[in-house]
Amino acid sequence: MYKQLQQRGMNSPPINVSTLRRMKAEAEPIACLTAYDASYAQLVDMAGADLVLVGDSLGMVIQGQETTVPVTVDDVVYHTRIVSRGLSRAFLVSDLPFMSYATPEQALDNAVRLMQEGGAKMVKLEGGQSQIAVVECLARHDIPVCAHVGLKPQSVHKIGGFKVQGRGNLAAKQMTKDAKALESAGADLMLLECVPNEVGELISECIDLPIIGIGAGPNVDGQILVLYDMLGITQGRTPRFVKDFTENTETTLDALQAYVSAVKDRSYPAKEHCFS
Ligand code: KIV
Numbered sequence: 001m002y003k004q005l006q007q008r009g010m011n012s013p014p015i016n017v018s019t020l021r022r023m024k025a026e027a028e029p030i031a032c033l034t035a036y037d038a039s040y041a042q043l044v045d046m047a048g049a050d051l052v053l054v055g056d057s058l059g060m061v062i063q064g065q066e067t068t069v070p071v072t073v074d075d076v077v078y079h080t081r082i083v084s085r086g087l088s089r090a091f092l093v094s095d096l097p098f099m100s101y102a103t104p105e106q107a108l109d110n111a112v113r114l115m116q117e118g119g120a121k122m123v124k125l126e127g128g129q130s131q132i133a134v135v136e137c138l139a140r141h142d143i144p145v146c147a148h149v150g151l152k153p154q155s156v157h158k159i160g161g162f163k164v165q166g167r168g169n170l171a172a173k174q175m176t177k178d179a180k181a182l183e184s185a186g187a188d189l190m191l192l193e194c195v196p197n198e199v200g201e202l203i204s205e206c207i208d209l210p211i212i213g214i215g216a217g218p219n220v221d222g223q224i225l226v227l228y229d230m231l232g233i234t235q236g237r238t239p240r241f242v243k244d245f246t247e248n249t250e251t252t253l254d255a256l257q258a259y260v261s262a263v264k265d266r267s268y269p270a271k272e273h274c275f276s
Contacts, residue, residue: 015050015091017144017188023050023221024210030222031263032212036062036079040227041086047256049090053124053224054080056095061228068153071097073110080118093146094120098154101125104137111143124191126152128178132185139186147182149175150216151194164275166199175199176206183207191224192216196275215241217274223263230259241273
């Protein structure tokens with residue numbers, strides 16, 4: 001009945017928000033990956049990843065879309081449900097897709113779907129100060145929130161491409177302000193995408209939440225990559241921060257373990273994966 005209490009005695013009990021906070025406090029890097037189905041989720045979990053994200057990157061790597069914009073709540077609910085069946089330890093986070101959180105009420109309805117129908121333990125949304133009311137509403141209803149700042153792929157058509165964000169004093173200051181406001185609004189975790197190393201460091205110094213970086217340099221609390229990028233499945237040009245971990249490994253599980261080890265011993269990201 002009290003599954004959570006029984007799991008506490010396990011060798012590696014399931015990760016929750018308290019574990020993530022403790023890992024930050026103890027400076028243990030948080031290793032994260034995306035997953036989109038039960039089989040890969042199981043391997044990612046076995047490899048020791050602490051957090052699995054069902055990202056709206058599924059639009060690009062699973063559906064073959066050019067951006068994440070066409071992804072729907074139904075798509076994310078479906079992939080979350082099947083990923084959750086493959087996990088036993090890793091913490092499951094799901095993306096609220098484009099325009100599914102335009103108002104606090106809409107965000108609440110869709111976050112409830114990701115949690116109740118999909119099994120997500122936390123929802124992620126892209127935004128800055130404009131999302132404060134949404135984050136406050138979710139937090140007020142005890143829905144754990146990951147705030148995604150830096151490059152926001154759902155805004156690709158407004159930004160004019162997938163570009164490094166936060167370059168220059170003004171932009172870095174604005175991003176720091178956004179991060180602080182999202183923390184005060186009740187976010188539990190932050191994902192920081194595609195910013196110069198110094199911006200990653202600056203935001204880390206300003207907020208207490210664990211920060212997971214993707215192309216945000218080494219000075220954050222954890223790293224995440226898109227599964228199909230780090231397994232060398234994605235064809236063509238990939239972002240600078242991507243490393244193919246299948247090199248010198250024999251199996252998919254070996255490659256996933258190599259990634260988790262590299263995050264834990266801080267050998268990833270190396271200089272060549274960072275922005276200045
Ligand atoms: O959708 C996604 O996969 C993401 C990445 C930044 C990990 O948000």
